[in-house]
Amino acid sequence: MATLQLPGALLLVGCGKMGGALLRGWLKQGVKADQVYVVDLAPKDLDDVKAAGVHILTAPDQLPGDLKPAIILLAVKPQFMDEALAHYKKFAGPGTTFLSIAAGKTVAYFKKMLGADALIVRSMPNTPAAVSRGMTVLCRDPGVPAPTLDLCGELLSAVGEIAWVDDEALLNQVTAVSGGGPAYVFLLIEALAEAGRVNGLPADLAMQLARSTVCGSGELAHQSPESATALRQAVMSPKGTTLEAINVLMAEDGIQPLMNRAIAAATRRSRELAT
Known part of the structure; x- marks a missing residue:
């Protein structure tokens, strides 16, 4: 610049x-x-x-x-x-x-x-x-x-x-997606670490894995010319462990409808702030 x-x-x-x-x-x-x-x-x-x-x-x-x-x-x-x-x-x-x-x-x-x-x-x-x-x-x-x-x-x-x-x-939608987006990513780190702890990992190791994985994945997404979908699919092997988790996260009651509701709520609140 x-x-x-x-x-x-x-x-x-x-x-x-x-x-x-x-x-x-x-x-x-x-x-x-x-x-x-x-x-x-x-x-x-x-x-x-x-x-x-x-x-x-x-x-x-x-x-x-x-x-x-x-x-x-x-x-x-x-x-x-x-x-x-x-x-x-x-x-x-x-x-x-x-x-x-x-x-x-x-x-x-x-x-x-x-x-x-x-x-x-x-x-x-x-x-x-x-x-x-x-x-x-x-x-x-x-x-x-x-x-x-x-x-x-x-x-x-x-x-x-x-x-x-x-x-x-x-x-309003920008505020919901990118303005508040870092908080959603930090919550993902918390949730991923907690899931690791619940499934038997020591809490400090689970948090280290979660933070490093999210940070590294973000940098990969930043540097790679491939789409987020292509990057996700590259991690998934047929009949593998990641596919099992993705099937849960992409189910009808999985992460997408939840995120849709979250962004709608934040967008609505942004509009309210203007009144």
């Missing part, structure tokens, strides 16, 4: 795990530290970026009076968004784009809070961004200039892969 070039200051509102991962990703991609301002009420573990020259502030009123950010990335939790936006409405207008990573908060919501002229780009990243293996989906809003959309994509690709959708409503 080429060095990220910003047309102005970048303001990060909220610097928890996701915000911190993005911030460090930007610095690795060549963003100048002194172009970045962070506002977090209780900043933690930011000594390294502060030493690099990033401006770390604990309140919006500490921002320079003449600051005009090119991008304001909103990395606060949805339930705190109303309060946060009240401090940044003054920046809304030409020259500043608000890039949100908050689940459920729509473009219409942001325009209601910030004004009809505010430029808004919505996105949904996930927590593997912390190890530069994130997956982020952005909504391509025709009301936002193409170069600005490209810049938002570059900022989020600093921590992993990106994809675009034209229909904002699809971000």
Whole structure:
């Protein structure tokens, strides 16, 4: 990836795990530290970026009076968004784009809070961004200039892969699948380890096997050009042990209908957050 070039200051509102991962990703991609301002009420573990020259502030009123950010990335939790936006409405207008990573908060919501002229780009990243293996989906809003959309994509690709959708409503399903997806994978590790323990393995060995297997399989899926179906079938031998397990997992009451219900529930909740 080429060095990220910003047309102005970048303001990060909220610097928890996701915000911190993005911030460090930007610095690795060549963003100048002194172009970045962070506002977090209780900043933690930011000594390294502060030493690099990033401006770390604990309140919006500490921002320079003449600051005009090119991008304001909103990395606060949805339930705190109303309060946060009240401090940044003054920046809304030409020259500043608000890039949100908050689940459920729509473009219409942001325009209601910030004004009809505010430029808004919505996105949904996930927590593997912390190890530069994130997956982020952005909504391509025709009301936002193409170069600005490209810049938002570059900022989020600093921590992993990106994809675009034209229909904002699809971000609800994106939130359900990839936004929450890491939790489902971690639950798979827990369940696989517990099944090993129940079937006689020592608990610590069962967890080691489960974690290593899921991590290794994920990396294989990442590197291989083959489909997930082909990779699964390559592990299965006719009349073998894996086939016996797969027959259970792919039964009518197996993992697929359960996952369908789980994603439907998460999608429904994402829509509810917008109301």
